Amino acid sequence: MHESLLAHFRRYISINDHEEKIICKHVTYRVVNNKEYILKEGQVCHANYFIVKGCFRMYLSTNTGTEQIIQFGIDNWWITDYTSLEMQKPSIYTIQAVENSEILVIDKRIQEELFSTIPQLERYFRIILQRIHSAYLMRIHYIYNMSGEERYNHFNGMFPEFVQRVPQYMLASYLGFTPEFLSKIRARKS
Amino acid sequence: MHESLLAHFRRYISINDHEEKIICKHVTYRVVNNKEYILKEGQVCHANYFIVKGCFRMYLSTNTGTEQIIQFGIDNWWITDYTSLEMQKPSIYTIQAVENSEILVIDKRIQEELFSTIPQLERYFRIILQRIHSAYLMRIHYIYNMSGEERYNHFNGMFPEFVQRVPQYMLASYLGFTPEFLSKIRARKS
DNA sequence: TTCCGTTCTTGAACAAGATTAAGTTTTTTG
């Protein structure tokens, strides 16, 4: 199951067999069942997580006491709180599995070691983060320039399988409106 | 004026005198006056821009014909379209000076060369991008969980000098509401 | 200084989506 991680690396950088072995030796596999947490608000985040299979949500609690989902992570995505990880400060986020999942864990210390033994990994994460950043610029554009209904339809068109995978109230939170409103949208379509 | 760039590098990585000289040799200084463009919608972005002094806006045109400001860049920030730069595809964004500004230009080819001669630079950009990403997660949280008025007050509290620097209609666009509404907010405060 | 273009303000009518509070369906668990 390290293969999916290596494949992802290979998509952006070239690494040799020796380096692959080093990586596999230092990365640890972990099963995370539905509703289990890999990071809780207030804890210091100590690892970067590569999702081999499954689905996670990252959320924070608002001042009105509700949970605001900021991002989802699925197969072949990284998920972590970079601020907490880098500064070793308590996180404001909670990361929870929303399906039975399998992840690969790269501990902070290990990751720093890997960066110095395989500098190409810095490049890999730089490229990954560039892509994430571009996606976030678009996300803000969508939030500002589409109605809730348009945003739901757009998301539905882009990731139809994903919409089936998570409860509707989570999708509503991620898309920035209430579950009641999502119900209304769906009612309109039939 | 290369000093501000080197100082920014030194904040995140350590580089020696020799490397600093290489960087200075390859980075070009440029004055960009108010309302001048460094990237226009449809063009391929061919450089990464470090703002030494001044202010830029990055926007795209919406289907209703208006300009949606996605981000600002000020002193000591990088601005570019990473998607267009990396893939060498036409950009959907326009980047325009909103003050008389001074920038340092790192051409794509030059940047790639610098990455291979000074691998630490990959690390620098990785860290920068991590920070940007964290900021964007918070930005989405603010957009979803604060009213327009709260968002304006919050932004005003965080960057009071900046609010004075740009026209109100640009600020309104960046914060995701109409100039008319911003006027109304300001009227309420007095 | 005057003129012109740009930016900012005000107000009325309207739309998108939140809130509240039931009620219904689905899923989980003992």
Next chain:
DNA sequence: CAAAAAACTTAATCTTGTTCAAGAACGGAA
């Protein structure tokens, strides 16, 4: 299988922010 918990729906009312349209103020250039 029954009961409880979790997820989803519906509808009435209320808020936030938009749109449109007009006018006022400001800033820069001739």
